[in-house]
Amino acid sequence: MMVQKRRSGKSENDLTTGPTEVTEVQTRSKPGRRTRAFDYGELRLLLLAIIAKQPSHGYELIHAVNDRLGGTYKPSPGVLYPALTWLYDRGYTEIDLEKGGRKRYSITAEGNAFLSANKNAIDMLMARAGPKGQGKSPQAIVDAMDHLKRALSLRAKMEPVADDIVVRMGSIIHVAASQIEALLKAPVLHEGAVKCVADIVTPNGERFLQRLCSHFQHRTPVVTDENSGHFRMSMGEVRMEAQEGIFHVSLTAPNQEKLMEMQHILVRHLEEAAVRETLEVSWQPA
Structure with a gap:
């Protein structure tokens, strides 16, 4: 094994962690403009923090970042290796050349100093990239x-x-x-959840569907198409379907009290939408 010499002409004094280094990491990200899991400055910090824990090869770092993000993002070689080259040229890592030309990256004293100078940024970054739940996406x-x-x-x-x-x-x-x-955003409905349905006779099912979906989408995400729609309220779930001559409504709530509250809300909005039409709404246990 041999250590590859650094190609950068940077002097020893230039490798200290001055304001320029910190600014590069902390100001690259702009709200609303992020197109990847991390911007380049953040990715360099994350890679260096991983290398600080264990010297690694490039492909190991690709998988380490992917694991850190629960499988939701895997940096491509075209993104990873320029970041590693930047860290090496700045003197924050050194490269051990192994058999077959494989490169193993390890952190230097300058790299550790760089991490220390950016401790707040790296703490926030590691927390954001930290495993959530089981640590991996299903x-x-x-x-x-x-x-x-x-x-x-x-x-x-x-x-x-x-x-x-x-x-x-x-x-x-x-x-x-x-x-x-x-x-x-759905409330957790346990085994004891209660349900009811109503088949409302009306030729205006599609109009009622559109009216209710339009009203509730200002409060909660509504999923709808031409003939059906559903959304979640704080107390349970509402599903609607405009069939031929029938407007079908299904409600699910964690308990009977919440179910009755949902019934009153839906009936009130249906009456407002019906205008001159008289609707007969009869709720039946599902």
Whole structure:
């Protein structure tokens, strides 16, 4: 094993952790403009913090970042290696050349000083990138995200996509995102949850559906299409379907008291939407 000599012409005094280094890490991120899990400055800090715990090869660092983010982001070699080169050229890491030309990165005294000077930034960064819940995203979600990436990547490599197709693709993704938001904001319904349904005879089911979805979307994510919609209230879940001559409503709540409260709310809004039509709403246990 041999240690590769640093290519940077940086002097020893230039490797200290002055204000320029801290600014580079802390000011690169701008709200609303992030296009990846971390900006370049943050990725360098994260890589250096990982290397500080254990000298690593490039591919090990790719997987370490991916694991740190629960499988939701894996830096590509085109992103990772320029960051590692920057750390090496600044004197924050050194490279051990192993058999086959493999490079193992380890931290230097200057690198440790750099981490110390940026302790607040690295603490916030590690907390943000820290494992949540079980530490990894469920495999079903990871697989689904990979599937979406492959589908978009495959299409992008073919001929240009027509504008109307792009709009439809965007709409599909927005609907999926809304559905996920609704699920994540849903109250936890245990085994004792109670349900009821009402089949309301009316020729205006689609109008009622649109009216209720439009009203509640100002308070909570609403997932809807031409004939159905559902959303979560603080007390439970509402599902609606406009069938031929029937407006079907299904309510689910954690207990009977909450269920009755939801019934009153839905009936009140239906009466406001009905105008001249008289609706007969009969709730039945599901």
